[in-house]
Amino acid sequence: MATSSNPDTPTLASGPSVSRCRLDLVGCVAVITGASRGIGRAIALNLALRGCSVLGTCTNETSLELISSVLDSEVTRSYKDTARQRPSRLRIKGLGTIGEMDVQEVQHSLLGNIQTPVMIVDELVRRRLFQPDSRIIYISSVRSKQPWSRQLMYAAGKSAGESLCRTWAQAFGGKEEKYQFMAGTTANAVLVGLTQTEAVMNCGPDMVAEFQKEFFPAQSIPRFGQPEDVADVVGLLCSAEAKWITGSVISASGGGIKIG
Ligand SMILES: NC(=O)c1ccc[n+]([C@@H]2O[C@H](COP(=O)([O-])OP(=O)(O)OC[C@H]3O[C@@H](n4cnc5c(N)ncnc54)[C@H](OP(=O)(O)O)[C@@H]3O)[C@@H](O)[C@H]2O)c1
Structure with a gap:
């Protein structure tokens, strides 16, 4: 942001x-x-x-x-x-395995992927800290489009995040008097593919191999994404030239999810 x-x-x-x-x-x-x-x-x-x-x-x-x-x-x-x-x-126990969840796990997942981004944007709007032509970028996941029974809540949270961006985009573009102070602000989700971060690599070699087996065949560029690959896409959306992209989901997944 x-x-x-x-x-x-x-x-x-x-x-x-x-x-x-x-x-x-x-x-x-x-x-x-x-x-x-x-x-x-x-x-x-x-x-x-x-x-x-x-x-x-x-x-x-x-x-x-x-x-x-x-x-x-x-x-x-x-x-x-x-x-x-x-x-x-937050102690997040898991990402939502069907048949094994408790209320706390559901709540923590919603807190991390929905409540926190909503409250941050809301606070910045309330305090009028957004300037005209600001950028809101939500980090989504391939999981929002490629479901798995062990990540029910994660997928739901990321899908909801993409929806938040559509509503933010509509509200902040300049059509609503209430948000004129931040007119031209864009809101987009970046849908991230399998990326080589500690969060993934710490899942252990078996799980990492499973992820590779699931994601690489669908990718056009069959390798792990690097954090910098994703940052470059976010960086593009932060540039002045990205002013006309809003309410969109941009795939940063080496072609793993093809949107169009
Ligand atoms: N890596 C992937 O393959 C992948 C794929 C799709 C989407 N994503 C999304 O990309 C984002 C970043 O993921 P990542 O792989 O870079 O690693 P991550 O572990 O999800 O994020 C690391 C960062 O988040 C903070 N963090 C981790 N758990 C937190 C919690 N429960 N409460 C508050 N802060 C927390 C960490 O702070 P500390 O350093 O203090 O722990 C660290 O700054 C996430 O939204 C993830 O869902 C990742």
């Missing part, structure tokens, strides 16, 4: 050379959930390299150190303050 007009610009402790990127997001602020690892971290790096200020979330002190290896100490301190105020680790 990126909004314009905050002058704070993070400097980078490591990562690719800034000179290879255009500084097209100077003055913008991005709020990124799960910015310490995997896809969220790659997105934070992509946007920060383009001059964007980043406010990210993570769940523990170790992860704060991971963030500090990307962004300068001033930005990291604000992460730390926020994290200390709101310890937020």
Whole structure:
């Protein structure tokens, strides 16, 4: 998610050379959930390299150190303050195996994939922190289109996230007087394919092999996605040139899900 007009610009402790990127997001602020690892971290790096200020979330002190290896100490301190105020680790037991769920698992899944993004966008709207031509990007999954009995709630949550984007797109484009202050804002979901992050690789070799067997045959490019592959797509949607794409689901899955 990126909004314009905050002058704070993070400097980078490591990562690719800034000179290879255009500084097209100077003055913008991005709020990124799960910015310490995997896809969220790659997105934070992509946007920060383009001059964007980043406010990210993570769940523990170790992860704060991971963030500090990307962004300068001033930005990291604000992460730390926020994290200390709101310890937020959710214990998600599973992704919704049919016949084995309890209410807590259902609620936590809805909390992570629906309630939290809704409340973040709502808070930013209420405080009028969105600027004209802002970007809302929801990270969905191939699972929203390719069902599996062991991920009932995950699939439902991601599908709902795609629906949220359609309604946000319709509300924030400029047709509603109430949201004129953020006219031109786009909302899209990025449907992510199998990506090589700790969350996936920690499932163990058998499960990873199962994932490969399920997803690679459908992909046009038969390999694991890297977090940077997904970040590049999110980065495209954050660019000024993406102003006419809204209410869409964009597949970042090496062709695993073909939308059109
Ligand atoms: N990897 C894939 O193949 C894949 C495919 C499709 C969609 N996605 C989606 O992409 C997004 C990122 O996934 P990922 O694979 O990069 O890894 P992830 O483990 O889902 O995300 C890692 C980041 O999220 C934070 N996080 C993890 N669990 C959390 C929780 N219960 N409450 C609050 N924050 C939490 C972590 O913070 P800490 O560092 O503090 O733990 C870290 O910053 C997710 O929405 C996922 O559903 C991933």
